[in-house]
Amino acid sequence: MVGxxxxxxxxxYEAIISAMADEKPYFTPLxxxxVNNVVKLRVYSSAKTSSLLAMNSEVVLNITDDPFLYFLSTFKEETGGIPKEEVGFIEGLPVLLKAxxxxxxxxKKVSQQxxxxxxEYDIExxxxxxxxxxxIEPYSRCRTFLIEMIIYASKIRDVSILPGTGDLLNSFKKSFDYSYEIVAKTCMGQAEIWLANRLKEMVSDWLRK
Ligand SMILES: Cc1cc2nc3c(=O)[nH]c(=O)nc-3n(C[C@H](O)[C@H](O)[C@H](O)COP(=O)(O)O)c2cc1C
Structure with missing residues (x-):
């Protein structure tokens, strides 16, 4: 059957990868x-996800463009992560029901850069x-730029704790602010506006520290 x-x-592309970690479902955007039917991922060695992927041979890419799923799986500590009701299982592997x-x-292969x-993974x-x-929904700048905000917020969170990264932080902050401008122009729904403002607050907190 053609999928x-x-x-x-x-x-x-962007997706949310899932695997089991200590018998609990774990989700992270990546x-x-x-390339030639092989899936390639690049994961920061410092991320927990990197050790999780090292331990699991079978994992799932959840295909989604839902900003809320990206938000919850990026900021697991701050949000409590993906709620149980949104998780299903395929052949014992955790998946996002809304993907x-x-x-x-x-x-297939792991190499350290x-x-x-x-x-590297073979597709099963x-x-x-x-x-x-x-x-299927039309292309939405609102949803796309919310995800951009999440990407830059995660970079700001991770870089703000490192010394001597002022220039890098400034450039991430610029991209974050630009994404916010687009979101402010194109998202009219309460939930989306709430998410954008929540991200702004989180970023100001990280930059203040
Ligand atoms: C859309 C999106 C794509 C991302 N892509 C990557 C990636 O390719 N590699 C990576 O190391 N982090 C990536 N990140 C950042 C991680 O998802 C983020 O740092 C996450 O909090 C790491 O989780 P962990 O601390 O549980 O490992 C991405 C984030 C988003 C929102």
Missing amino acids: FLKIRENIW GFRV YGYVIMRK ERVVLF KIIDNPSFYTS
């Missing part, structure tokens, strides 16, 4: 790229989520 998800080769679909993959670990299966067959 509903189309994943092109050689472009970076960029991924497919468009799932890429089940098996680890300077500050990142490069993980791509599974569609049938609840989305009739609910």
Whole structure:
């Protein structure tokens, strides 16, 4: 059967990776790229996710563009993470019930680069989520730039604790503020506006420290 998800080769996509950690589901947003049918990930060696991926041979990429899922899985400590009701299981692996679909993959190769670990996976299966067959949405700058805000907020959180990173922090803050401008122009819903303002507060706290 031809699947509903189309994943092109050689472009970076974003997804939320999932695996079990101490018998609990664990979710983290990561960029991924497919080259000759092999999925490539680059994970900061300092991230917990890096040791989690080192321990698990089978993991899932949850395909989604939902800013709230990215928010909860990026800021697990601050938010309590993805609620139990939003988690399902496929062949014993945790998945996000609201994802468009799932890429089940098996680890093939791991290599350490300077500050990142490069993980490579063979694709075992791509599974569609049938609840989305009739609910494709138009492209939305609101949702896209909310995710950009989350990306820059996570960079600011991680870099603000390192010494001598003022210039880098400034450039992340600029990108964060620009993304906020687009969000402010294009998101009219209460939930989205709440998320943008929550991210702004979190970033000001990290920058104040
Ligand atoms: C859309 C998106 C994409 C991301 N891509 C990556 C990535 O490719 N590699 C990485 O190391 N971190 C990436 N991050 C940041 C991590 O998800 C973030 O630092 C997370 O909090 C790490 O979780 P951990 O501390 O549990 O490992 C991304 C974040 C977002 C929102």
